[in-house]
Amino acid sequence: MNRNANWERLQQESFDVCIIGAGASGAGAALDAALRGYRVALIDRGDFASETSSRSTKLIHGGVRYLEQAIKKLDLAQLRQVRHGLAERRTVIRNAPHLAHPLAILTPVFSWFEGLYMTVGLTLYDMIAGHDSFPKGSWLNQAEALAKSPMLTRQMHSAVLYYDGQFNDARYALALAHSAEEAGTAVVNYAAVTGFTRENGQLKSATVQDQLTGETIDVKATVFLNCTGPYSDALRLLANPAIDQRIRPSKGVHIVLPRETLGSDYAILIPKTADGRVVFAIPFGDKVFVGTTDNDYEDLSLEPMLEPDEVDYLIETVRPYLAKSPNRSEIQAGFGGIRPLIVSSRADTKTLLRDHEVEHDPESGLLSLLGGKWTTYRVMAQDAVDRVGEFLNKPVKSTTENHYLIGGENYRFDDWQRLQTQYGLPADSCQHLMRTYGNRAEAVAKLTQQSVLAEKLIDSQPFLKAEVVYQVREEMAVTLRDVLARRWRLELSNWQLTAQLAPQIAELMAAELDWSEAHRSEQILAYQQLLNTFIKQAGLSLEQSAVASL
Incomplete structure (x- = not known):
């Protein structure tokens, strides 16, 4: 990817669609649109996946928590989310096998009834997933669980084993952007939109500033697609100051501990915390990531950072599940991200649906891809580019489901x-x-x-x-x-x-x-x-x- 050459393209060409934001959904949409034959520009004010998309728990999943809530509340919408997530889990791994793979996850339980409850739920999870390459879960006695993960607490009754996907989120987003570039997209990082020009109220070009040199240009496009995640409202208001805000940002953080904390390739799911969330402890390279939290976040101008109370919360949450309790002195790093939750009447961020929506603002013409999660990035992108095709009056079917990303084809x-x-x-x-x-x-x-x-x-x-x-x-x-x-x-x-x-x-x-x-x-x-x-x-x-x- 040659940044200078692509910057020249932004100045000289006129595009069918200019996609703003090069995280999971934006880079995914750029690849989808380019493969349909559209003329595409992809820009981001920072690096590829420099915000939310590089700070996830690194899991590709249908959502065990969503399944539990769907059953308890007879909520078909959440059940559909689980089904879609599990279907996309297969696709995410198949299209970039060097960056994504199945991950074994143990859920320690402390009673026979708790073990039965989790086994029934995770068996249903496997059933919804259908026939894929993922191993099926099982209920392990204490000795079997300790053989797989020796640092688990001896206080547990047993453990339930299941499988989800793990991936390298930042490099996956980079692979999407790189694949889009090779498919013809003009891709530029560190290119910030500072304004729009209009014709009869509709957006005609974006004023874009190179964050490295300060140079400003106008990028012309028929359709502008906002894929800026938790920052979507800022761009929506730049296009139409009268529009209502739609995003409720939620902060999630992780702490990083030595791999010896688990001493195993098996992750841990903590299914029940003091405030009703789920927390994971996941081996990643030579470390263990523990997270995440879920709290409202107010100031989007500040990078989310690890706070002392969040450190304490995560250490206390994981402590009962391990034979040797971690402490602050073992923390080697941490990271925080902001979830783009769509505004809802519900009061608590952990109960908001992480679903997505493609919004069209008739006053400005701006399309915005709102909400969503990493696992379903491809479906989100497909939905958004379907709408782009409608406005271009040039509908073309998506082909991303079976498209290998850079580095993935014939990988061994x-x-x-x-x-x-x-x-x-x-x-x-x-x-x-x-x-x-x-x-x-x-x-x-x-x-x-x-x-x-x-x-x-x-x-x-x-x-x-x-x-x-x-x-x-x-x-x-x-x-x-x-x-x-x-x-x-x-x-x-x-x-x-x-x-x-x-x-x-x-x-x-x-x-x-x-x-x-x-x-x-x-x-x-x-x-x-x-x-x-x-x-x-x-x-x-x-x-x-x-x-x-x-």
Whole structure:
């Protein structure tokens, strides 16, 4: 993906649809529209998936909680959500097998009745899923459960095993955007919409500012599609100041603990918390993510950060389910995201339906894709682009259900052995390349023929210097955070190591992007200060978090 070339396209071409927001739904819509033959632009004020779409629990699921509520309340709408989610779960994994896979999840229970209740519910969950490649669940006695997850509490009666999907959310969104670009979309990150021009009240062009250079251009399109998630109201009001707000933002955070917290490849579902939510503890790489919370969030101008009371809540929630209780000193990172809940009369964010809606504002012509969740991003995008086709008077059927994303076609994880033999790279690096880039892994490996780029950044991790060069040249990475938070997921899992590696990453990026020494130093300092803010905001001391280097 060449940012400069695509910026030129934005200036020179006129598009059928300009999609604003390059998270799950926006990037998904861009791919869908491009595959239908429409002329498409995709822009985002930040990086791809830099907000909500990179800060999920990393699960692809139908929604166990929705199923329980659907049965208790005889709510067919929630049951439909579960069915759609489970159908899309198969598609998400099939289309990018390097980035998504089934995940085994254990639910510890503390009585025979609780075990029976969960078994019945999760058996129904499997039945709704139908015949797919996912293993079916089972009810395990205590010994069987401990054999699979030895750090579970001995106080449990038994555990119920079921399966859902796990994925790398930021790289999945990047794969969608990259696939859309290869299908003909003009894709540009760090391009913010600051206004619109109109003809007879209808939007005709968007004023777009390059957030890296300050240059401003007009992007012409027949239809504008708002896919900005929790920030949708700001764009809706920019297009029509008289419109009612529709989004109720909800904040969810995760804490990150060492993998030894679980000591297993099996995740844990905590089905009942003090305030009626569900919480997961999920192995992800060499860490365990614990989350999430669910609280109203007011100031969308501020990045959601981990707060001390949220840390305490998650530690206390997971404590009864583990033999060894985690404590604050073990927390290595954390992250927060904002859910785009559609406004409802219900009082509590945890009871709001995370469904989606395609809204058309007749006054401005703006289309907005509101609400939704990662699992059903493809259906959301399909619905939105169906509406785009109606307004273009050029309806074309969606083909995304069976379309492999970048890196997914003919993917074989075992090809890491061939990479190791051919390029002489460490085994852990080759495995990491396959899981990160799929069938594009060899394009990264070829860069290691320059011997300096074959080096690891640090012995304890699989990351290669060649990856940074590839991410700049092929994946439109332009800031340190693009690499460390999203192309890799290091910021989410280890604040200390992220700060430690920032200068090396900056040196590699500076050579590719022609940064001055002053700009390189500014990038490093600003990023390390941001990490320091995360630590202080979470109420962790430097000694506790071991990030004394900051």
